Amino acid sequence: MKKNIFLYLFVFTALIALYLGMKGNKVASSSTEQITQLKKQNTALQDSIQKLQIRMLDMQYFSLENNDDALAYYEHLNLENPTRYTEDKLLETNEKSGDNPLIPYEGMESDFKINKIKVLNHKWILSDFSDGKYWGDLIIKYELKDDLSVDFTLVDHLLYTRGIN
The missing domain is CATH 1.20.5 (Single alpha-helices involved in coiled-coils or other helix-helix interfaces)
Known part of the structure; x- marks a missing residue:
């Protein structure tokens, strides 16, 4: 067992x-x-x-943040972020009632306003604008002065025609 x-x-x-x-x-x-x-x-x-x-x-190749030669133009201004400062100044042009004064078109659906901004260097900006339905691009020349004012000059513009009858 x-x-x-x-x-x-x-x-x-x-x-x-x-x-x-x-x-x-x-x-x-x-x-x-x-x-x-x-x-x-x-x-x-x-x-x-x-x-x-x-x-x-x-x-990032075409950007002010990565361009030491362009940033050298702003060393004497003691700006922490010249790109952001310039973008803010450009966006302030949107605050006026009606279309943005830099945009050479009248808004069709509402007012044309600047949306996106790309600061290329110490002289040029690429920008996108829209009225909610229609859109386009701008090339803007700018000058940041010693008194921290900024002058914007429209160099060229483009309104996309797709969708416009």
């Missing part, structure tokens, strides 16, 4: 060990597959990050 109990105990233990071994093998192979997939995803993500960094550097 004692012999049978030990035999049953041995068989039962062997079955449990076999089950745990098979389960461990499946978990190990599944984990290996997951690690391989994660490595592929990581490589793809690193490539995407690198592409985005290159694209961002390309987009």
